[in-house]
Amino acid sequence: MNIFVPHQWLLEHLQTSANTKTLQSLLSLSGPSIERIENREGENVFDIEVTTNRMDTASIRGIAREASVILPQSNVQAKLLPVLVATHDITTDVSTFPVLVKDEQGLCSRVIACVLSVKNGESPEWMKKRLLQCDIRPLGVLIDITNYIMLELGHPSHVFDADLLGDTMNIRSAHDGESTITLDGVTRTLAEGDIVIANKKDEIIDLVGIMGTANSVVRPETKRILFFIDHPHTKNIRRTSMRLALRTKAAQLNEKELDPTLALESFQRGLRLYRELASGKFESPILDIFPEKNASKKIRVDQQEIQRYLGIKIPPAQCVKILSGLGCEVEQESDVFFITPPTWRPDLAISADIIEEIARVYGYHNLPSAILDTRIPTIYPPNTDFALEHRVKEVLADLGAQEVYSYSTVSTDVARESGFELSSHLKIQNPLNEEHVYLRQSMIPSHLEILEKNAQYAPLTVFELANLYHPQENDLPFESLHLTITSEESLDTVRGYLNALLCELHIPANFVELKQEQASFVTIQIHTQGDEILDVGTLATLPKNRFSVDLTWARVLYVRARNPEYHPLAKFAPIREDLTFTLPADLKIGAFVSSMRNADSKIVNVEFVTMYHQNVTLRVAYSSEEKQLTTDDAAQIRQSLIAEAQKLGATLVGQV
Numbered sequence: 001m002n003i004f005v006p007h008q009w010l011l012e013h014l015q016t017s018a019n020t021k022t023l024q025s026l027l028s029l030s031g032p033s034i035e036r037i038e039n040r041e042g043e044n045v046f047d048i049e050v051t052t053n054r055m056d057t058a059s060i061r062g063i064a065r066e067a068s069v070i071l072p073q074s075n076v077q078a079k080l081l082p083v084l085v086a087t088h089d090i091t092t093d094v095s096t097f098p099v100l101v102k103d104e105q106g107l108c109s110r111v112i113a114c115v116l117s118v119k120n121g122e123s124p125e126w127m128k129k130r131l132l133q134c135d136i137r138p139l140g141v142l143i144d145i146t147n148y149i150m151l152e153l154g155h156p157s158h159v160f161d162a163d164l165l166g167d168t169m170n171i172r173s174a175h176d177g178e179s180t181i182t183l184d185g186v187t188r189t190l191a192e193g194d195i196v197i198a199n200k201k202d203e204i205i206d207l208v209g210i211m212g213t214a215n216s217v218v219r220p221e222t223k224r225i226l227f228f229i230d231h232p233h234t235k236n237i238r239r240t241s242m243r244l245a246l247r248t249k250a251a252q253l254n255e256k257e258l259d260p261t262l263a264l265e266s267f268q269r270g271l272r273l274y275r276e277l278a279s280g281k282f283e284s285p286i287l288d289i290f291p292e293k294n295a296s297k298k299i300r301v302d303q304q305e306i307q308r309y310l311g312i313k314i315p316p317a318q319c320v321k322i323l324s325g326l327g328c329e330v331e332q333e334s335d336v337f338f339i340t341p342p343t344w345r346p347d348l349a350i351s352a353d354i355i356e357e358i359a360r361v362y363g364y365h366n367l368p369s370a371i372l373d374t375r376i377p378t379i380y381p382p383n384t385d386f387a388l389e390h391r392v393k394e395v396l397a398d399l400g401a402q403e404v405y406s407y408s409t410v411s412t413d414v415a416r417e418s419g420f421e422l423s424s425h426l427k428i429q430n431p432l433n434e435e436h437v438y439l440r441q442s443m444i445p446s447h448l449e450i451l452e453k454n455a456q457y458a459p460l461t462v463f464e465l466a467n468l469y470h471p472q473e474n475d476l477p478f479e480s481l482h483l484t485i486t487s488e489e490s491l492d493t494v495r496g497y498l499n500a501l502l503c504e505l506h507i508p509a510n511f512v513e514l515k516q517e518q519a520s521f522v523t524i525q526i527h528t529q530g531d532e533i534l535d536v537g538t539l540a541t542l543p544k545n546r547f548s549v550d551l552t553w554a555r556v557l558y559v560r561a562r563n564p565e566y567h568p569l570a571k572f573a574p575i576r577e578d579l580t581f582t583l584p585a586d587l588k589i590g591a592f593v594s595s596m597r598n599a600d601s602k603i604v605n606v607e608f609v610t611m612y613h614q615n616v617t618l619r620v621a622y623s624s625e626e627k628q629l630t631t632d633d634a635a636q637i638r639q640s641l642i643a644e645a646q647k648l649g650a651t652l653v654g655q656v
Contacts, residue, residue: 001049001050001052001058001252002035002047002048002049002050003048003050003058003059003134003151004038004040004045004046004047004048004133004134004135005045005046005048005060005063006040006043006044006045006046006130006133006134007020007023007043007044007045007046008043009060009130009133009152010023010046010060010063010064010067012060012081013060013061013064013080013081013083014064014067014068014078014079014080014081015077015078015079015080015081016067016068016071016076016077016078016079017076017077018067018071018076018077018078020037020044020046021037022071022076023046023067023071024037024046026067026070026071026074026076027048027063027066027067027070029070029363029364029365030070030073030360030361030362030363030364031057031066031067031070031360031361032048032049032050032054032057032063032066033048033049034046034047034048035047035048035049040132040133041129041132041133043129043133045133045134046063048063052256053347054347055154055253055256055257055258056154056259056344056345058154058253058256059150059151059152059153059154059155060151060152060153061083061152061153061154062154064080064081065080065326065327068080068325069322069325069326069361070361072325073322073361073362073363074363083153083265083269084269084272085265085268085269085271085272086268086269086271086272086275087268088114088268088271088282088285088286089285089286090285090286090288091285091286091287091288092287092288092289092290094287094289096285097113097284097285097287098115098167098283098284099113099115099162099165099166099167099168099169099226100167100168100169101113101169101171101287101289102168102169102170102171103171103289104170104172105171105172105173106291107171107172107173107195107208107232107233107236108171108195108208108230108231108232108233109231109232109233109260109290109291109292110229110230110231110260110263110288110289110290111171111228111229111230111231111287111288111289111290112228112229112230112263112264112267112286112287112288112289113169113226113227113228113229113286113287114226114227114267114271114282114284114285114286114287115162115224115225115226115227115282115283115284116224116225116226116227116271116274116280116281116282116283117223117224117280117281117283118142118222118223118224118225118274118278118279118280118281119223119278119279120140120141120142120218120219120220120221120222120223120278121140121141121278122138122140122141123138123140123141123144123145123277124141124277127141127144127148127277128144130148130151131144131147131148131151134151136151136249140218140220141277141278142159142218142222142225142274142278143159143218145159145270145273145274145277145278146158146159146227146270147249148273149266149269149270149273150249150250150253150266152269153262153265153266153269154253154258154262154266155229155253155258155262155263155266156209156229156249156250156253156254157227157228157229157266157267157270158206158212158228158229158230159218159225159226159227159228160205160206160212160216160217160218160225160226160228161216161217161218161219161222161224161225162224162225162226163222163223163224164215164216164217165199165205165216165226166199166200166201167200168199168200169197169198169199169205169226170197170198170199170202171195171196171197171208171230172195172196172197172198173192173193173194173195173196174190174191174192174193174194174195174196174204175190175192176190176191176192177189177190177191178190178196178204180196180204180207180213181213181214181215182207182211182212182213182214182246183211183212183213183214183217184211185214188207188244188246190204190207190240191240191243193236193239193240194207194236194239194240195207195208195209195232195233195236195237195240196208199216203215207240207246208230208232208237209230209232209236209237209250209251209254209255210237210240210241210244210246210248210250210251210254211246211248211250211251224283225274227267227270227271227274229263229266229267229270231254231258231260231263232254234254234255234256234257235255237251237254237255238251238255241255257346259294259343259344259346260290260293260294261293261294261343261344262343262344264288267286271286294343296340296341296342296343297340298331298338298339298340299338299339299340299341299348299349299350299351299353299354300336300337300338300351301336301337301339301351301354301355302335302336302337303316303319303335303336303337304335305351305355306319306355306358309352309355309359310355310358310359310367311367311368311370312367312368314358314362316332316335316337318362319337319358320332320337322357322358322361322362323337323339323354323357323358325361326342326345326357326361327341327342327344327345328340328341328342328345328348328354337354339354341354385557388505388557388560389465389553391504392465392483392501392504392505393463393465395500395501395504396463396485396497396500396501399496399497399500400461401461401462401463401485401487401497402460402461402462402463403462403463403464404447404450404462404463404464405464405466406440406443406446406447406450406464406466407435407436407440407446408439408440408466408467408469409428409431409435409436409437409438409439409440410435410436410437410438410439410440410445410446411434411435411436411437411438412434412437412438414440414445414446414449415437415438415440415441415445417445417448418440418441418442418444418445419442420441420442422438424441424470424471425438425439425440425441425471426438426439426469426471426477439469439477440468440469441468441469441470442468442484442550443464443466443468443482443484443486443550444484444486444540444542444548444550447462447464447484447486447548448486448542448546450462451486451488451546458488459487459488459489460487460488461485461486461487461488461489461493461494461497462485462486462487463483463484463485463486464483464484465481465482465483465553466481466482466484467479467480467481467482468480468481468482480552480553480554481552481553481554482537482550482551482552482553483501483537483549483550483551483553483556484548484549484550484551485497485498485548485549485550486542486546486547486548487546487547487548488544488545488546489547491541491547492610494539494547494548494549495539497549498524498539498549501551505556505559505560505561506560506561506564507526507559507560507561522538522539522540523535523537523538524536524537524538524539524549524551526559534555534558534559535555536551536552536555536556536559537549537550537551537552537555537556538550570604570623570625571625572623572624572625572627572628572629573623573628574604574605574621574622574623574629575621575622575623575629575634576619576620576621576622577619577620577634577638577656578609578617578618578619578620579617579618579620579638579641579652579656580615580616580617580618580652580653580654581615581616581618581645581650581651581652581653582614582615582616582650582651582653583614583615583616583648583649583650584614584648584649584650585614587648587649587650589608589611589616591648592616592645592648592650593606593608593618595644595645595648596618596620596641596644596645598644599640599641599643599644599645600622600637600640600641602622602623602624602629602633602637603620603621603622603637603641604621604622604623605619605620605621606618606619606620606621607619615653620641622634622637635656638656
């Protein structure tokens with residue numbers, strides 16, 4: 001997120017000789033990035049990017065705190081000035097406070113409140129100007145003060161009309177379907193988990209951490225106010241703000257782990273401004289409910305560790321100065337530091353975080369460039385599975401198939417067409433639209449949509465290697481990587497794609513068997529070297545003379561030959577011939593081809609060529625490593641082949 005910081009306002013918290021350009025240069029090098037300097041209301045205003053892990057810098061005070069540490073590293077004078085606050089009696093006893101404040105569900109880690117008599121009116125011009133410089137519209141002094149301290153110290157606050165409020169404030173979770181009208185006049189329907197404040201009649205008077213409601217807002221005639229700071233649970237604020245699309249400045253701050261310890265300083269700053277600008281007078285003590293205070297743990301860092309990380313020895317005294325300037329408590333024992341981070345720095349949790357802070361403030365640009373003087377880091381071998389995925393895609397593309405990318409989420413109609421029950425699909429709770437409601441369990445319906453949209457290029461073959469999602473009880477979905485090929489070409493062509501893949505994976509064709517499961521599809525089974533039979537996918541017939549191959553990629557990787565054997569080129573030329581056999585109706589082509597390969601040791605290859613009715617043509621290659629085969633040798637091998645075919649009930653067509 002970005003914040004606006006007027007230069008003159010910053011100087012009320014930072015005493016420095018640096019001009020705007022120097023501030024921009026040095027802060028951007030070692031701290032918050034000042035993206036630009038704008039002229040707003042006749043003054044220079046910094047536009048600063050604040051990262052979500054550094055919400056302590058999302059205010060005038062936070063930027064001043066950073067600058068007071070960073071600028072002296074470049075010999076620029078800078079000193080953090082104290083915050084001007086008003087003090088008053090503080091009580092933790094709810095019974096002594098004029099309004100009964102309840103938080104029985106523990107939805108806020110801290111609540112601070114005080115009743116004041118005030119005089120409402122316009123804010124002074126200097127305050128209006130600063131609010132406008134930060135893109136906030138002035139609304140009257142009572143409300144402007146809350147916005148002012150939010151910008152100045154980074155903690156949102158709220159003000160109620162005490163006479164409209166009643167004598168009870170009950171912080172609770174909203175009821176599902178409950179509604180309220182917020183300050184902008186919009187009726188908001190709430191859900192369980194939204195944090196609200198209700199009065200004695202159980203009417204909502206505040207949407208905590210986001211926006212107030214119309215029934216408790218201060219009016220021109222307001223004489224008494226209840227000034228209020230709460231520190232609600234961040235997850236609830238984020239969820240409510242996003243669901244209601246109500247992204248107020250307060251919501252953006254409250255959802256990002258603000259430090260409740262700093263809330264009292266912000267509250268006392270507000271009290272001072274009410275006293276000075278609205279003639280504020282106390283009608284109650286300050287109620288401070290803070291049941292669980294944050295306790296920062298000590299972090300151990302030694303000087304050798306700092307030098308090992310940064311490659312440079314920074315003097316211990318300079319390390320202590322940097323860390324102390326950042327608000328850390330530093331105890332030093334010889335070369336070892338024990339650091340207690342300030343409560344507003346929850347991002348400092350381990351020694352590496354502390355070393356990073358030292359390097360950041362010291363200046364990354366001041367660290368010397370040095371050649372690596374330790375051993376070269378281990379170079380891990382490339383991911384062979386990923387390389388194989390890439391190679392398989394190349395093979396399919398070379399054969400003319402088109403790689404496509406389809407959405408992991410599908411519509412209700414597409415989910416029904418997948419062959420799985422709709423109830424077995426995982427449904428997205430907040431789908432973007434009706435086209436993306438369920439996580440897919442098959443890519444085939446999506447591929448068919450792609451083929452329909454590209455009918456002018458038919459016949460097409462498309463393929464995709466991507467995840468499918470299957471539900472698991474009490475767990476995240478099981479993600480299964482699948483290779484799916486969907487084609488408008490002939491069945492023989494689709495089988496050709498499959499054979500090419502098996503060849504690339506070095507899976508012998510005689511290890512593959514197609515097992516008929518139903519009329520519309522067959523199961524692709526592979527026999528492993530250990531005589532294990534594994535189902536790796538399906539070959540299906542689809543409507544409109546389309547076909548698909550769906551392979552479970554993990555199983556394909558399991559059966560592939562990881563160390564394929566290399567066979568050198570034969571010394572002697574093979575003899576090749578085409579033979580046509582008539583097969584019985586119950587004999588599968590795959591089993592027949594496998595038997596033909598095993599009919600004689602000199603048969604080195606058998607390829608399926610074509611099929612017409614029950615006639616199957618095979619291309620057979622004969623070869624020997626000992627001599628060049630003659631026609632007579634080929635005739636003997638052929639007779640072995642024919643004899644093996646006859647055992648299976650097949651007969652040779654014609655004569656050779």
